[in-house]
Amino acid sequence: MIEGAPWRRWVFFYVPVTAFVVSLLFPFYWMVITTIRPDSELYRPWSAANYAPFWTTRPTLEHIRDLLSETLFSTWMLNTMIISLAATAISLFCGLLAGYALSRLKFPYAGLIGTAIFITYLVPQTLLFIPLADIIRNFKLGDSPWALILTYPTFLIPFCTWLLMGYFKSIPKELEECARIDGAPRWKAMVYIIFPVAIPGILSAGIFAFTLSWNEFIYALVFLSSPEQKTVPVGVTSELVRGDVFYWGELMAGALLGSIPVAFVYSFFVEYYVSGITGSVKG
Amino acid sequence: MARVAMRGLNKMYDDVHAVIDVNLDIRDQEFVVLVGPSGCGKTTTLRMVAGLESITGGQISIDEKVVNELPPMDRDIAMVFQNYALYPHMSVYDNMAFGLKMRKFEKAEIANRVKEAADILGIQDLLKRKPRQLSGGQRQRVALGRAIVRHPQVFLFDEPLSNLDAKLRVQMRVELKKLHERLGTTAIYVTHDQVEAMTLGDRVVVMRDGRVQQVGDPMDLYNQPANRFVAGFIGSPAMNFAAVRIAAENGSLWAESADLRIKVPAPIAPRLGRYAGMDATLGVRPEDLRIARDGDANDMSFDVAIEVVERLGSEILLDVAAGSTSMVASVEPTVTAKVHEKLRLAINPDRVHFFDNQTEAAI
Numbered sequence: 001m002i003e004g005a006p007w008r009r010w011v012f013f014y015v016p017v018t019a020f021v022v023s024l025l026f027p028f029y030w031m032v033i034t035t036i037r038p039d040s041e042l043y044r045p046w047s048a049a050n051y052a053p054f055w056t057t058r059p060t061l062e063h064i065r066d067l068l069s070e071t072l073f074s075t076w077m078l079n080t081m082i083i084s085l086a087a088t089a090i091s092l093f094c095g096l097l098a099g100y101a102l103s104r105l106k107f108p109y110a111g112l113i114g115t116a117i118f119i120t121y122l123v124p125q126t127l128l129f130i131p132l133a134d135i136i137r138n139f140k141l142g143d144s145p146w147a148l149i150l151t152y153p154t155f156l157i158p159f160c161t162w163l164l165m166g167y168f169k170s171i172p173k174e175l176e177e178c179a180r181i182d183g184a185p186r187w188k189a190m191v192y193i194i195f196p197v198a199i200p201g202i203l204s205a206g207i208f209a210f211t212l213s214w215n216e217f218i219y220a221l222v223f224l225s226s227p228e229q230k231t232v233p234v235g236v237t238s239e240l241v242r243g244d245v246f247y248w249g250e251l252m253a254g255a256l257l258g259s260i261p262v263a264f265v266y267s268f269f270v271e272y273y274v275s276g277i278t279g280s281v282k283g
Numbered sequence: 284m285a286r287v288a289m290r291g292l293n294k295m296y297d298d299v300h301a302v303i304d305v306n307l308d309i310r311d312q313e314f315v316v317l318v319g320p321s322g323c324g325k326t327t328t329l330r331m332v333a334g335l336e337s338i339t340g341g342q343i344s345i346d347e348k349v350v351n352e353l354p355p356m357d358r359d360i361a362m363v364f365q366n367y368a369l370y371p372h373m374s375v376y377d378n379m380a381f382g383l384k385m386r387k388f389e390k391a392e393i394a395n396r397v398k399e400a401a402d403i404l405g406i407q408d409l410l411k412r413k414p415r416q417l418s419g420g421q422r423q424r425v426a427l428g429r430a431i432v433r434h435p436q437v438f439l440f441d442e443p444l445s446n447l448d449a450k451l452r453v454q455m456r457v458e459l460k461k462l463h464e465r466l467g468t469t470a471i472y473v474t475h476d477q478v479e480a481m482t483l484g485d486r487v488v489v490m491r492d493g494r495v496q497q498v499g500d501p502m503d504l505y506n507q508p509a510n511r512f513v514a515g516f517i518g519s520p521a522m523n524f525a526a527v528r529i530a531a532e533n534g535s536l537w538a539e540s541a542d543l544r545i546k547v548p549a550p551i552a553p554r555l556g557r558y559a560g561m562d563a564t565l566g567v568r569p570e571d572l573r574i575a576r577d578g579d580a581n582d583m584s585f586d587v588a589i590e591v592v593e594r595l596g597s598e599i600l601l602d603v604a605a606g607s608t609s610m611v612a613s614v615e616p617t618v619t620a621k622v623h624e625k626l627r628l629a630i631n632p633d634r635v636h637f638f639d640n641q642t643e644a645a646i
Contacts, residue, residue: 174365177362180355181358181361182385183356184356192381
């Protein structure tokens with residue numbers, strides 16, 4: 001906390017914090033207000049006498065109703081959910097094993113392999129989608145959820161591996177040694193001791209991976225083409241922007257509904273999540 | 284119950300020779316302490332017995348069975364770690380039961396054994412708690428409990444008391460000793476604290492730079508240190524050393540330097556004969572120095588000036604200087620000596636040590 005006179009607290013704490021919070025939350029407010037604003041207000045010229053962009057007097061749910069009835073939004077939600085969960089599960093599983101191996105097992109070139117995995121994470125998706133598109137076509141996976149379930153791990157596995165590697169390193173190795181003396185073979189020590197202790201780290205990796213897949217845009221845009229296969233980010237932007245016509249109300253309703261699962265996941269696990277990023281384990 | 288034998292034990296890390304040719308026979312029910320400064324190889328030796336480090340050379344056997352290639356779980360040992368290594372997500376009961384569950388004991392048997400161990404250690408009330416709700420001493424007990432429920436052949440202790448505060452450490456030291464009396468399980472204990480080593484060990488193994496310096500019961504190490512390192516390491520305050528030259532004169536040997544001149548006592552003179560005219564190191568413990576009385580022979584005493592007086596209650600430590608040689612003398616608490624006073628100290632002739640300057644071995 002800031003010490004000293006009250007004005008110091010205002011200048012160095014309350015004012016900056018307020019500015020920060022307002023600038024961060026304003027886009028969300030804009031999203032909500034646009035969603036519930038009727039079209040007649042939405043497309044009113046700014047020179048009109050009753051122009052009021054920051055609030056509405058006649059809130060409506062018609063955009064949400066249109067979104068759910070006129071578009072395939074619920075299908076997109078389902079697609080995104082299935083793809084995100086599957087990609088996260090695959091990546092967490094691989095990341096757990098790889099992270100454990102790289103942080104705990106002694107084998108030749110462990111450091112080199114760790115770095116190599118990290119480097120793959122640095123290759124931009126905007127380049128990687130070109131060779132991946134070729135692979136997807138060869139395996140005839142285009143325009144199916146598998147195209148994304150199998151390509152998202154290309155960036156999620158390195159991410160999970162590195163995050164978990166760091167977390168495993170913070171767990172005292174005596175815990176595991178003790179378990180091995182207690183009669184647990186290595187895999188049992190891993191499953192009964194290390195993984196439960198690493199739950200904050202595992203949850204963090206899972207939340208991150210889920211969010212990254214939920215929001216992913218470019219692979220979804222390139223690998224999926226038919227409307228009923230699309231994910232929320234691609235579906236909303238491609239189906240609700242027709243030529244130069246923007247269906248702002250529906251677009252914002254889609255953005256709002258699409259962000260709810262992520263917000264839900266974060267708020268549910270926020271405590272674990274924070275300790276996963278910052279904390280370590282005390283014996 | 285088991286014997287542990289190490290034969291020509293070696294451990295190499297990339298370019299560090301951490302443990303060199305260690306030979307050790309630990310008898311059934313014996314409490315052996317490995318002691319030495321950090322980096323002397325004592326913990327590495329213990330971890331090789333536990334199976335947590337691979338063995339580069341030599342062999343280890345437990346109860347006549349070579350265990351070099353055996354994984355830790357099959358060696359029938361239990362280990363207590365410096366940081367206790369309690370499983371943070373499990374209750375005290377589950378911590379203690381884990382080893383038995385892994386070994387597929389019946390539920391009732393597990394409950395019996397945990398209760399028995401908890402009774403021995405006085406932690407019956409803590410069984411439902413998580414490790415983070417325990418104090419340091421309680422964690423220590425749980426770690427011990429986890430070791431004893433398994434009824435292993437050998438206990439391994441890796442500096443188990445060094446995370447405790449001084450008072451608790453003394454208390455737990457006594458409890459450990461009692462526990463060993465009661466269970467009689469063979470134990471190997473690693474510490475860097477010579478007091479712990481002396482008080483706990485049936486035998487003490489002093490190590491330095493990967494090599495065993497001396498093995499013996501605590502009083503042997505104290506009375507007959509094998510070399511200068513052991514002499515300086517065992518005993519508190521540490522033994523005084525003075526560089527001297529051995530001179531032969533009128534049929535007897537003298538240890539002399541610019542600061543003092545001592546007649547070599549007759550019983551050890553024969554061993555020093557071949558050092559006549561050569562340099563050596565004189566060693567004498569603080570408790571073997573006393574303030575000279577009028578009747579004392581001049582050839583076993585020397586003049587000093589007092590630099591510091593440390594009053595410990597049961598004794599007084601005098602930090603003195605004989606010329607350029609610093610020494611510590613432990614004298615009776617009734618002595619009224621003051622700083623800067625000059626006095627004469629006498630050496631107990633039966634308790635003088637000499638060390639070879641090249642090999643550091645006791646002469």
